[in-house]
Amino acid sequence: MSESHQDVLIVGASAAGLSTAEALRRGGHRGRLTLLDAEERAPYDRPPLSKQLLSGQWEPSKVALRTNEALDALGAEWVLGERAEGLETAARSVRTSSGRILTADAIVVATGVVPRRFPSSEGLEGAHVLRSLDDALHLQGRLRPGNRLVVIGNGVLGSEIACTAVTLGVDVTLVGRAVAPMSGTLGGFASYLLAAKHEAAGVRLLGESRVASVSRGWTAIHVLLDSGEVLPADDVVIAIGSDPATDWLDHSGLDLNDGIVCDAFCRAASGIWAVGDVARWEHPGLGSLRLENRTNAAEQAIAVAADILGSGEPYSPIPYFWTDQFGVRIQVHGVIPANARLRITDGDPSSGRFVAVALDAVDNRPVGVLGWAMPKQTRVRRAELESVMAPTP
Ligand SMILES: Cc1cc2nc3c(=O)[nH]c(=O)nc-3n(C[C@H](O)[C@H](O)[C@H](O)COP(=O)(O)OP(=O)(O)OC[C@H]3O[C@@H](n4cnc5c(N)ncnc54)[C@H](O)[C@@H]3O)c2cc1C
Known part of the structure; x- marks a missing residue:
């Protein structure tokens, strides 16, 4: 250049x-x-x-x-x-x-x-979001064993926070609209595996649930669900997207x-x-x-x-993200649609390590690669996406 x-x-x-x-x-x-x-x-x-x-x-x-x-x-x-x-x-x-x-x-x-917030949680002491270093330090100071934490939003951020908090001995409830943690991005199979990990660690999972309001009671914050159930909490994290x-x-x-x-x-x-x-x-x-x-x-x-600098080209990456929960690195290249079929290509889900290629439900095209605690093999399988996701000229 x-x-x-x-x-x-x-x-x-x-x-x-x-x-x-x-x-x-x-x-x-x-x-x-x-x-x-x-x-x-x-x-x-x-x-x-x-x-x-x-x-x-x-x-x-x-x-x-x-x-x-x-x-x-x-x-x-x-x-x-x-x-x-x-x-x-x-x-x-x-x-x-x-x-x-x-x-x-x-x-x-x-x-x-x-980060998005609930109108009812504005200014409420004990209601957190997590985007900045200050947010993280503030929340960290509240994660004490036995404290009751309700995490609202069961996408990637909410799932990670629930994982970290439960590992510290916090009493965690993870509530969200998705049926299982991260099912919107991991698809059904892996999100159920992840749900099992959360439950085994002691997280109470409330999937397919909507929060109506967050308010302060006398001794606790009250998270009111559409079902009428009230979840009492010492702290609440709002992780409903940005x-x-x-x-x-x-x-x-x-x-x-x-x-x-x-x-x-x-x-x-x-x-x-x-x-x-x-x-x-x-x-x-x-x-x-x-x-x-x-x-x-x-x-x-x-x-x-x-x-x-004058040498640009159309930007056409294969989307990629990872998350680390309960010692497992979960990686997604491309996308895993909810109705995709999974072809296990490496490892074995029952052993806790595997790679799967997600196939489009209509034409069987590979559209995503899901890695569960197998980073090297996941990277290798990513190549399967390169030809099919290549940009149209
Ligand atoms: C807690 C957390 C965990 C994450 N974990 C993962 C993960 O495991 N894997 C993964 O792939 N991604 C993860 N991400 C997402 C990843 O961190 C973001 O995609 C990345 O930070 C995006 O970088 P960015 O520079 O676009 O935006 P940001 O990092 O948000 O930076 C934006 C900057 O702009 C500044 N700014 C905003 N408005 C103004 C303004 N008006 N004037 C001046 N400055 C302004 C802000 O202060 C900030 O410094 C995570 C994000 C968070 C918050």
């Missing part, structure tokens, strides 16, 4: 924003590089927040994404502790919470997502529709890109897509940096 001297402003200096900055420098960007973030902290990684950090295995310093020396080596300007509050799209300028105006030739939006952090872009003229709508090159407008959890782009093989996972944050950053 040739040298580039344009000014680049990256809004959101976490996994996706930092990776974009690094890829730009690696690719020959010599111009001014500014990273703006609402948090004061140096960039840190989020996956350990619900796992090693929440369990107390890791000190907070271990979640840092880079050393201070590596951050310095980027030769970037850091504007931390200031929120972006508005974007002038045509002028490519961002107004920050201190009133500063930052202007650049290229702007990359990497503001991630914000919304793209785009409120500050409301008047920007950018197309916002569950994320910043971009083309296949992750371009939202002339000179403006989006990357990571906040970006909804046109995947050449899979259509309009927004992914909330760590691998995508890093890979999409490389694609965006290449495009800014």
